Amino acid sequence: MRALAKDNLSLLIQALREEGYEVLGPRMGEGAIIYGPLDSAEELPRGWIEEQEAGRYRLKRDPANRYFAFTLGPQSWKKYLHPPNLCLYKTKKTDQGLEFKSESWHKKQAFLGVRACEMEAILKQDRVFLEQLHPDKPYQERRESVFLVGVNCSRAGGACFCVSTETGPTLKSGDDITLTELEEIFLLEARSARGRAVLGRLPTEEASSHALSEAARQEEHVCRQMGRTLDTEGLAELLKNNLNHPRWKDVGDRCLTCGNCTMVCPTCFCFSVEEMTDLAGLESQRVRQWDSCFSEQFTLTSGNSQRSSAEARYRQWMTHKLATWHDQFDESGCVGCGRCIVWCPVGIDITEEAAVIREKDGASHANS
Amino acid sequence: MIPALFEVTEVSRDNEVTFSLEARSKNGVPFHFRPGQFNMLYAFGKGEIPISISGKPYTDHTVIHTVQNVGAVSRALTELRPGDSFGLRGPFGRGWPVEKALGGDLLLMAGGLGLAPLRPVIYEVLHSRSSFGRVILLYGARSLERLVFGEELKQWQDGHDLEVFVTLDIADPEWNGHVGVVTSLCRTAAQLIDASNATAFICGPPIMMRFSMRELLGLGVQPARCFVSLERNMQCGVGHCGHCQYGPLFLCKDGPVIDCEGLLPWLKVKEL
Ligand SMILES: Cc1cc2nc3c(=O)[nH]c(=O)nc-3n(C[C@H](O)[C@H](O)[C@H](O)COP(=O)(O)OP(=O)(O)OC[C@H]3O[C@@H](n4cnc5c(N)ncnc54)[C@H](O)[C@@H]3O)c2cc1C
Ligand code: SF4
Ligand code: SF4
Numbered sequence: 001m002r003a004l005a006k007d008n009l010s011l012l013i014q015a016l017r018e019e020g021y022e023v024l025g026p027r028m029g030e031g032a033i034i035y036g037p038l039d040s041a042e043e044l045p046r047g048w049i050e051e052q053e054a055g056r057y058r059l060k061r062d063p064a065n066r067y068f069a070f071t072l073g074p075q076s077w078k079k080y081l082h083p084p085n086l087c088l089y090k091t092k093k094t095d096q097g098l099e100f101k102s103e104s105w106h107k108k109q110a111f112l113g114v115r116a117c118e119m120e121a122i123l124k125q126d127r128v129f130l131e132q133l134h135p136d137k138p139y140q141e142r143r144e145s146v147f148l149v150g151v152n153c154s155r156a157g158g159a160c161f162c163v164s165t166e167t168g169p170t171l172k173s174g175d176d177i178t179l180t181e182l183e184e185i186f187l188l189e190a191r192s193a194r195g196r197a198v199l200g201r202l203p204t205e206e207a208s209s210h211a212l213s214e215a216a217r218q219e220e221h222v223c224r225q226m227g228r229t230l231d232t233e234g235l236a237e238l239l240k241n242n243l244n245h246p247r248w249k250d251v252g253d254r255c256l257t258c259g260n261c262t263m264v265c266p267t268c269f270c271f272s273v274e275e276m277t278d279l280a281g282l283e284s285q286r287v288r289q290w291d292s293c294f295s296e297q298f299t300l301t302s303g304n305s306q307r308s309s310a311e312a313r314y315r316q317w318m319t320h321k322l323a324t325w326h327d328q329f330d331e332s333g334c335v336g337c338g339r340c341i342v343w344c345p346v347g348i349d350i351t352e353e354a355a356v357i358r359e360k361d362g363a364s365h366a367n368s
Numbered sequence: 369m370i371p372a373l374f375e376v377t378e379v380s381r382d383n384e385v386t387f388s389l390e391a392r393s394k395n396g397v398p399f400h401f402r403p404g405q406f407n408m409l410y411a412f413g414k415g416e417i418p419i420s421i422s423g424k425p426y427t428d429h430t431v432i433h434t435v436q437n438v439g440a441v442s443r444a445l446t447e448l449r450p451g452d453s454f455g456l457r458g459p460f461g462r463g464w465p466v467e468k469a470l471g472g473d474l475l476l477m478a479g480g481l482g483l484a485p486l487r488p489v490i491y492e493v494l495h496s497r498s499s500f501g502r503v504i505l506l507y508g509a510r511s512l513e514r515l516v517f518g519e520e521l522k523q524w525q526d527g528h529d530l531e532v533f534v535t536l537d538i539a540d541p542e543w544n545g546h547v548g549v550v551t552s553l554c555r556t557a558a559q560l561i562d563a564s565n566a567t568a569f570i571c572g573p574p575i576m577m578r579f580s581m582r583e584l585l586g587l588g589v590q591p592a593r594c595f596v597s598l599e600r601n602m603q604c605g606v607g608h609c610g611h612c613q614y615g616p617l618f619l620c621k622d623g624p625v626i627d628c629e630g631l632l633p634w635l636k637v638k639e640l
C-alpha cells in the first residue's frame with residue numbers, strides 16, 4: 001500500500017493522460033454531481049456532499065473539504081460502456097445490394113472514482129454483454145480499453161445499502177488502482193499490471209501503519225452509516241413465491257412508469273434498436289438506445305403489450321433485479337447503490353417494497 | 369453484430385398476406401440451422417424482426433423464411449423479389465428437441481403461421497422416417513384464405529409417412545374437411561398414439577398454445593415431453609436487449625422452444 005500527498009492527485013490524472021487515456025470523472029453539472037472529462041483534480045467536486053433520500057437529492061458544502069466525500073449522482077459509468085445512444089452499423093444501398101459498415105472504438109478512457117458498488121455493477125454488465133455465446137462488440141471494445149481508478153467511500157449516502165448486497169463499501173477487485181482518501185493523504189493500491197505502471201510514475205511512499213488503521217476505522221464507520229438495509233436472505237425465492245402479492249397493485253398505483261429508476265440503475269441494460277434513414281433514403285443506421293421495462297411498448301407483440309399495467313411492469317423490474325437475475329447470472333442484479341430510490345419522482349423504495357412483501361409473505365390478490 | 373448479406377432467389381405466395389422467401393448468402397457461406405431456430409431479418413430502411421426458418425435443414429446453400437405481412441418490416445420483406453437483398457443474423461435460439469422423439473410417437477400441433485417453424489421438423493422426420501413411431505400433424509387455420517403450405521399439406525396427407533388432420537375455424541363452401549378449433553382434433557390424435565410416451569411440439573397464437581397444452585397434458589402427454597415455441601418482442605436475438613424475458617428466461621437464447629414442465633409455474637401469472 002502506497003501513500004500519496006493530497007496535493008499530488010493531479011499527478012495521477014496527468015500520468016493517465018500521458019499514458020494516452022481520456023480521464024473521466026465526477027464534476028459539478030446540472031445541479032448534481034455527474035461524470036465528464038477531467039483535466040485536473042481542481043475540477044473534482046471537492047468539499048461537496050449530497051443529502052439523499054427517497055425522491056430527494058440536494059448538494060451541500062462539507063467543511064471537511066475532502067475530494068471524494070460525496071457518494072453517487074444520477075449517472076453511472078454505464079453511460080460510457082453501454083452508451084444511451086449508439087450507432088450499431090450503417091447500411092448503404094449499392095449495386096451489389098446492401099453494404100453494412102460499423103465503426104470500431106479506438107479511444108482509451110480512464111474512469112476516476114469508481115465506487116465499490118459501481119465496480120460490481122460493471123462486473124454484472126460484463127456477464128450480460130460478454131459472458132455470452134455472442135459477446136457484444138461495442139461493449140467489449142470499450143470495456144477492454146478502459147482503465148479503472150476505484151475510490152473507497154468515506155461516507156455512505158442516505159439511500160445506500162451496499163453492505164446488505166455485499167457489494168461495498170470497499171472495492172474488492174476489478175479496478176486497476178484503488179484510492180482511499182484519508183484526512184491527510186490518499187492510500188493507493190495497484191491491482192493490475194497497468195495499474196502498477198501508472199502508480200510507479202507517482203511520487204508515493206510506503207503507507208504507515210497509522211494510515212492503514214485510519215482506513216480500517218473509516219470503513220467501519222461507513223458500514224455503520226448505511227442509509228438503508230435489504231434483507232437478502234432467501235429473497236429471490238420469496239419474491240418468486242409472491243408474484244400475486246397485493247403489494248404489487250399498491251406500488252403499481254404509485255408508480256408513474258416514468259422509467260427513471262431504470263435509467264439511473266447501473267445494472268439495467270435493456271435497449272431497443274431503431275432504424276434511422278437519411279432524407280434521400282439511400283443510407284440508413286441501426287441505432288441502439290436505452291429502453292425500459294416500464295414502457296408499454298417494451299413487450300409489444302401481436303398488437304398487444306404483454307405488460308399493460310404499471311403493477312406488472314414494476315413487478316417485472318423488481319423481480320428481475322432481485323430474483324430472476326439469480327437464475328440468469330447466478331447472482332443478484334442489485335448492487336445497493338440506492339439511485340432508483342433517490343431518483344424516483346414519487347420516492348418508491350425497493351428496500352421498502354421488498355420488506356413489505358417479506359412481512360406479508362404468502363398474501364395474494366383477492367381476485368386470484 | 370453486423371448482418372450477413374443475403375439475396376432472394378425465389379418468392380412464393382402462401383396466402384394473400386404470407387410469402388415464402390428462398391435466399392442465399394451473397395458471399396457463398398453455407399447456412400446451417402436446427403428446426404425451430406429463427407433469424408433476425410433486416411429490411412433496408414425499415415428495421416429488423418425475428419422470423420423462423422421454415423425450409424429444409426441441411427440444404428447448405430439456401431434458407432427459407434415464411435413471412436406474414438403485419439407491419440412495416442414484415443411488409444418490406446414480403447415485397448422483396450428475386451435478386452433483392454436483405455440482412456440476416458442468426459440462426460438463434462434453441463429449436464425443437466427432435467432427438468427426444470426418436471423411437472417414439474411425435475405429435476405436432478400448429479395454428480396459423482405456427483406451421484412455419486414446425487415444417488423443418490416434418491422435413492427432418494421425412495428424411496429419417498424409420499427413426500420415429502407414428503407422426504401426427506394437427507393443423508388449424510382461421511379460414512381457407514389463411515391456410516399456408518396447402519400443396520404440401522395435401523402431399524403429406526396423400527403419403528403414408530404422416531397422419532395429417534387439418535381444420536378451419538370458419539366453415540367455407542369450398543372446404544369439405546373438419547371445421548372447428550385445432551384443439552378439437554386432440555382427442556382423435558390421442559387415440560392413435562400412446563400419449564404418455566409421445567413427444568409433442570406446439571406452435572401457434574398464444575391462446576391456441578395455452579389451450580393445446582392444457583388439452584394434451586390432460587390427455588396424458590408428459591409435461592417434460594411437451595414443447596411450445598413462445599413469442600415475445602425481440603430486438604437483439606442474443607440475450608442482450610432484455611425485451612424477450614419471460615420470468616427467468618430470455619426467450620431468444622433459452623427459447624423460443626420451451627418445455628411445459630418448466631413453464632407451468634409461470635403460466636399461472638398474468639402479465640408476466
Ligand atoms: C421467435 C419468433 C419467430 C417468429 N417467426 C415468424 C415467422 O416465421 N413468420 C412471421 O411472419 N412472423 C414471425 N414472427 C413474428 C414477427 O417477428 C412479427 O410479426 C414482426 O416482428 C412484426 O414486425 P413488423 O415491423 O412487420 O410489424 P410492426 O410494425 O412491429 O407491427 C405492426 C402491427 O403488427 C402487430 N404485430 C407485431 N407482431 C405481431 C405478430 N407476431 N403477429 C401479429 N401481429 C403482430 C403489431 O403489434 C402492430 O399492430 C416471429 C416472432 C418471434 C419472436
Ligand atoms: S436496483 Fe436500485 S439500488 Fe439496485 S443497483 Fe439498481 S439503482 Fe442501485
Ligand atoms: S418506480 Fe419510480 S422511477 Fe421507477 S418507473 Fe415507477 S415512478 Fe418512475
Ligand code: FES
Pocket residue numbers: 601602603604605606607608609610611612613618619620621
Ligand atoms: S431478443 Fe434481446 S434479449 Fe432476447
